[in-house]
Amino acid sequence: MFQNNPNSAALSPDGIGAYLMRSVPTVIAGRNSANAITLQNPGLTLGDATARYWNPDYPTSRVHDWNVTLEKEVGSHMVARAGWVGNHASYQDHYLNYNEPTPSNVWYFTERRPLPTGALANVATRPYDQQLYGTLHEYRKIGWGNYSGARLELERRYHKGVGFQLFYVTGNTLSSLVGGTGGWDGGELVEPNQFLRGTAPADPKDRLHLLNYKRDDSVPKHRMRWNWIVDLPFGQGKLIGRNLGGVLNKFIGGWQLAGSGTVRSNYFSLPTGIWPTGNPVEVYGKKYPVQDCRSGTCFPGYLWWNGYIPAHQVNTPRGIQGLPSDYKPAGQPIIPYGATAPPANFPGGNLQSFWDTNTVWIRLADNTIQQTSIPDIHPWRNQYQPGVWSWGQDASLFKEVSIGEALRVRVNIDAFNVFNQPGIPTDVGSDGLVSTRSSGKGSRELQFTLRVSW
Numbered sequence: 001m002f003q004n005n006p007n008s009a010a011l012s013p014d015g016i017g018a019y020l021m022r023s024v025p026t027v028i029a030g031r032n033s034a035n036a037i038t039l040q041n042p043g044l045t046l047g048d049a050t051a052r053y054w055n056p057d058y059p060t061s062r063v064h065d066w067n068v069t070l071e072k073e074v075g076s077h078m079v080a081r082a083g084w085v086g087n088h089a090s091y092q093d094h095y096l097n098y099n100e101p102t103p104s105n106v107w108y109f110t111e112r113r114p115l116p117t118g119a120l121a122n123v124a125t126r127p128y129d130q131q132l133y134g135t136l137h138e139y140r141k142i143g144w145g146n147y148s149g150a151r152l153e154l155e156r157r158y159h160k161g162v163g164f165q166l167f168y169v170t171g172n173t174l175s176s177l178v179g180g181t182g183g184w185d186g187g188e189l190v191e192p193n194q195f196l197r198g199t200a201p202a203d204p205k206d207r208l209h210l211l212n213y214k215r216d217d218s219v220p221k222h223r224m225r226w227n228w229i230v231d232l233p234f235g236q237g238k239l240i241g242r243n244l245g246g247v248l249n250k251f252i253g254g255w256q257l258a259g260s261g262t263v264r265s266n267y268f269s270l271p272t273g274i275w276p277t278g279n280p281v282e283v284y285g286k287k288y289p290v291q292d293c294r295s296g297t298c299f300p301g302y303l304w305w306n307g308y309i310p311a312h313q314v315n316t317p318r319g320i321q322g323l324p325s326d327y328k329p330a331g332q333p334i335i336p337y338g339a340t341a342p343p344a345n346f347p348g349g350n351l352q353s354f355w356d357t358n359t360v361w362i363r364l365a366d367n368t369i370q371q372t373s374i375p376d377i378h379p380w381r382n383q384y385q386p387g388v389w390s391w392g393q394d395a396s397l398f399k400e401v402s403i404g405e406a407l408r409v410r411v412n413i414d415a416f417n418v419f420n421q422p423g424i425p426t427d428v429g430s431d432g433l434v435s436t437r438s439s440g441k442g443s444r445e446l447q448f449t450l451r452v453s454w
Helices: 104-111 204-211 246-252
Strands: 049-054 062-075 078-097 133-159 162-175 188-190 222-231 256-264 267-269 289-292 299-303 359-363 369-373 384-386 390-403 407-416 433-435 445-453
Touching (some): 078 162, 104 369, 133 204, 289 433
Parallel strands (some): 049 133
Antiparallel strands (some): 062 078, 078 133, 162 222, 222 256, 256 390, 267 384, 359 369
């Protein structure tokens, strides 16, 4: 770009940076700045010119909520609730990224010729402008999302030393925003040139639905939460030590136990680095404990689903042991391990070096063979399956003691992950494995607090 920047060593009068820190400005904007921009050393590269702007039709984001709740008293100081809740969000933030270069593999398949070279190489495959412009973003309000779910609750108000709440929620969250979140980074829509012709709709909303609209996997399908508080039966007037008094009662009596916990389901996304074999996707959960011996040392885990495990690693000493006898992967690379039949247009050579890759070869219009990767929209794009459940429990033992009229002492013993439950990691690999080599969460932590107020 053309510029006047005296702080740049390349453009300063003495060839040293930070010139404006060492001199009195000579160019005053609006007075003598008409010819201040130098035409020397412009530093302009084709494709560097970018633009980001708002679409003139820019409505306000909207969310419509609805709910129906039924309540009924089911016992002394206890109430049950059942409800249906939902919402629809519209006019959510997205940006249209409409001048990105065509990916090389898409170019080879659609144009059947080599990538452009020369001065225009950086812009020649862009769909909007092939002369100057690079990235172009148009901010729009075209995103949307939907949620529908049911909620059950059982609550006992604190009475006679006992109180609790129990919640269960099941629902589905679908959104066109990446990760279900807003912001420009979460709402990108690309042009059809990023895919094979005819596979991505020309209409932006239809394309957004195909490419981005999906389940928000950060929101669980099932979640149960609970909390409680209970007075321990020690001290004056209680089951144990009912006649205690004085200093001894201040040590023994008045303790309360409280806690909160949750259990939730999780999702894992089907991988897009392997391609369907025709075998159905089967989710096994913890049905098949396995030993992963691929490193030379065996580590425990589970075959969570029938992902891709190369044939030479199925129930072998240096592979995955414990797989079911009828194991058939639901997906595999274009050239799986052990393939012997040369793929279409294979130019010859060592096929083994391409095992476990998605390499393909295409014949161009000049009859040359181009090695590339398959560019199709993956059939497993934005597809999710039930993953590992996770849960946690925290608790706190505490009491408060009055000493005289002005001094109060509070003692807390807080335990996080109170049962020291290691949990299973929620990461599910494209090989279908969940490793239990490491814990899914941290170990128990204890926190002791003494607070004095007066």
